Amino acid sequence: MYEILAPSPDGQIVLRTLDSSGLRAGPDTTVPRSDLPGLVARLEASQRPRWVWRTAADWYPRLLASGVTLRRCHDLMLCATLLTNSAYTGAYATSFTSSDDLIEQPGSLPPAAPPQGQGSLFEEEPVHGPSADELERELAAQLRSIADSAHPGRLRLLCAADSAGALVAAEMQAAGIPWDVETHERLLADQLGPRPRGFERPGRLEDKANELRTQLGAPGLNPDSPQELMRALHRAGIEARTTRAWELREFGHAAIPPLLEYKKMARLFAANGWAWLDAWVRDGRFRPEYVVAGVVTGRWASRGGGALQIPKQVRSAVRARPGHKLVVADASQLEPRVLAALARDDAMAAAARDADLYAGIAAAGFGGDRAKAKVALLGAIYGATTGESGRLMPQLTRLYPRAVAFVEQAARDGERGLTVTTHLGRSSPAPSERWQRLQRSTSAEEQRRADAAARDRGRFTRNFVVQGTAAEWAECWIAELRQQLRRLAALGVKGELVYFLHDEVMIHAEEEAAAACADAVQEAATAAKRLLFGDAPVQFPVSIAVVDSYDQAK
DNA sequence: CGTTGCAGCGCG
DNA sequence: AAAGCGCGCTGCAACG
Structure with missing residues (x-):
């Protein structure tokens, strides 16, 4: 009705x-x-x-x-x-x-x-x-x-x-997500120094900037300006191409450690510092807005406070209220498992029977090398062509021809300008007019760009089917979980969903209710699998932690 | 002056 | 250790 x-x-x-x-x-x-x-x-x-x-x-x-x-x-x-x-x-x-x-x-x-x-x-x-x-x-x-x-x-x-x-x-x-402002402020003070009064940098951050200026011999440097920073690095003999942290790490210069530390601290200050607390946390709760299907693939987006990017650094501030626990659960290796189900690749599904899918696949065909198995599989889902993951593709193809063929098909379709569709029926957007015009162009230079654009789109559609279907599984998971929590609440067993992040959920539960909530998370995962894939032989294990604060989970 | 794009980094 | 997918947010730099 x-x-x-x-x-x-x-x-x-x-x-x-x-x-x-x-x-x-x-x-x-x-x-x-x-x-x-x-x-x-x-x-x-x-x-x-x-x-x-x-x-x-x-x-x-x-x-x-x-x-x-x-x-x-x-x-x-x-x-x-x-x-x-x-x-x-x-x-x-x-x-x-x-x-x-x-x-x-x-x-x-x-x-x-x-x-x-x-x-x-x-x-x-x-x-x-x-x-x-x-x-x-x-x-x-x-x-x-x-x-x-x-x-x-x-x-x-x-x-x-x-x-x-x-x-x-x-x-x-x-x-809202229960947020302990005191813990957060203590953490800021420890790492950055006391809260500044006006708009200047906090003490420890300014100290770090000065250390960097000394090391580079650049007294007036504003390290927040990529252009200034780049010039100062070059003057000090550091021939960096970009100012990205992982590239800078390669240089042995004495200025690099303070620079990396500065970047880390500056990021905390700008993105999750005192101003963030003032803007987004009220009455001990962080209340972001979730945008359902806000991402093309059907994943959720969020508005306000960067709710889907809570840094590991500040997760200790996400804390259960007195008498409560956080039940934090995430679906283990969701995307590869979704691929096994989508492609009906029973060999891969069999390897995924293991609670650790990568270990299972490593044992089946990568000489037990888990890292290799992981890189190979993620490369297949993301469309890596170069590097180690590109080199491992032939091996993965021999092991799991159906799974690899499935993502390859999605990539070919995307390159040709077709749309692709998730298991439940969410389709990728059609290519833009500009993209289609470029594909029809004839000059050699334009052809080169057209091929590059086609490969880009292929990687997008390749990933779309997997990421999008994983988002469907996850949405069914929380929908089921929500119903179960409502049933539990009717019996006086109280826990409420407070956070959802692609393949992860958090419940804020009364202490006595935590175990029942954990069971509900597990049952909801089983129900979601059945809803999407019936009795296909693929498992979707979830790992669950009952903790006092978010940083204690995994 | 306000707006837009980019680089960089956070998350999955 | 660092390529491949999807995002949001920040500050700087360039644009009109």
């Missing part, structure tokens, strides 16, 4: 009930905005509908702030995007473009933490957007598109996964 949520012209809100095939199942209900949370909660409890909206952002943050959580939804915008591009669907036109939603005012402030509890937040700011009729029409078009597609089951699952993702994303933003 579907329940459409829409603004009505008179400033109230319309609810429209449809049956499971999308037909009207009764008269509309119109309610004042202030009554919405109560009504939604009642319907959720009695009917358990699939809520239909343009985008979760219109409704769910405010429902959450009123204390209402929902089981499932159909997010028309997310589904419109994937159905429009999917190679599984036929002609399908939608006006539900996501483009206008992506235009954000530059420099906009971080969203305030949703206030808790009382009153209806719908009173303050009305919902804008399509009417119930428009939403109903769009839903019908989407359901038809799915039913008429080459893989209705897969697309239904993908729509459900992205929609569940929209719910989890809003819930995680509302919950």
